[in-house]
Amino acid sequence: MQAWPVDNSFQAFKRQLPICRNSVYSEFYDFFRDVIKVKRESAAIKNLETICTATFELASKHGFDAMSLRDLSRSTGISMGGLYNYIGSKDELAQMVNDFLSRRLAPMAALNNPKQDKPRDLLETLLRTAIYMGSLFRPWYRFVYMESKTMARKQRDQAKSFDLYDTQRLRELIEAGVRAGDMDCANPELSASALLAMVQDWYLKSWKYKRNNIDPDDYADFLVSTMDKLLACKDQ
């Protein structure tokens, strides 16, 4: 029984995803229609892109807490008062990024997944999706990873529970594979953590991978082959 061939490339992923790098700020505007005071849509979307881009840039250089709204105002060319038509407060800006990624952007990738039965193939899809999403929206993922610890207690715990959730989802697939006899793994929990650490390294150390000309397909291929070795997968 031969499964229908699946195109696992970054190209194919982008084609199927119901959002792209260009439409993300239009989605962002829709998502926060209620809190954003500016009603002229086209200008608002353009300014949101400017604000987010500058925030990612400044926060990655000195941390979100060290970034002042004066810095942000200077970088974006939008006055202090103008910024408050978009963000409510500085803390709220960080929360908006966090919420948009976890409630809107990330869920879109899940819709994209092909229907598969074998745990090993589900694992591959899960890992590839994480790498491809991280490639398309790297600044968002980086920001949430790095800054979630500085946010309010509630947000910090949320970040931890996302990490635990991801680890657990990987672990359960590994355990299912072992039960099915397709894999061999002495420590599903640690193996899941290791795979997750490799996923996160992709957007945390983008400078290193760019330097070495590793593209998303290269990294995803490597990650999947590592998974196959780590879990001694049959029929790779």
Place this chain on the structure above:
Amino acid sequence: MQAWPVDNSFQAFKRQLPICRNSVYSEFYDFFRDVIKVKRESAAIKNLETICTATFELASKHGFDAMSLRDLSRSTGISMGGLYNYIGSKDELAQMVNDFLSRRLAPMAALNNPKQDKPRDLLETLLRTAIYMGSLFRPWYRFVYMESKTMARKQRDQAKSFDLYDTQRLRELIEAGVRAGDMDCANPELSASALLAMVQDWYLKSWKYKRNNIDPDDYADFLVSTMDKLLACKDQ
């Protein structure tokens, strides 16, 4: 030819290391004798421990930049003026931690390494050393990883070059193993990055590993077995 059996446990590592958790602040005082204005040694060492411990705690909660010297003063019970007898400035405090780890603490582990020839065994020693050092001095490693990006340009570049150096050292050992016919690895650079990401995950996500009762020996054993699988090592 049977090599002398090597004790690779955390216990054995601690026994051989010429520094321990208790003596680290005495070393710290020695290392910064010139800049620390307090000359009464015993009191100075005790206060340095209080200051560093509180700094790690506060910085891990909200980031070093968000931590104020008032917070630090309150946590340590040392007045604002008193702090300046130890640290010169807030930025200098971060640099002291960074310098002490990279110039004093980390080099001590290197002295500890047994003499070994085979690339695979050298790799094991390197990885175990990293995990055990990270276990003993976790807050130091965490702080430097998380805060180096917020430091001055020079320090940021230093952090990157340490990462590149570690990756390269791992890669060269992998390449040597492949040449010697002991390993099989299609992509030494990415394999080295993956191992390094797992090392760093150990001190970045300590909360997760503590939660699951993973101790340093468990993690080091898992890391080495992962290395053996990833590199298809012979004679493990």
Place this chain on the structure above:
DNA sequence: GTCTATAGTGCGATAGAC
């Protein structure tokens, strides 16, 4: 050697002009 008090700076946020 450690404290209190404070100088001087830059912050987040807002009110009100246009």
Place this chain on the structure above:
DNA sequence: GTCTATCGCACTATAGAC
């Protein structure tokens, strides 16, 4: 809808008492 001007506050760092 965006700007300028400004308020009140918290910060780092220091000076001088003890």
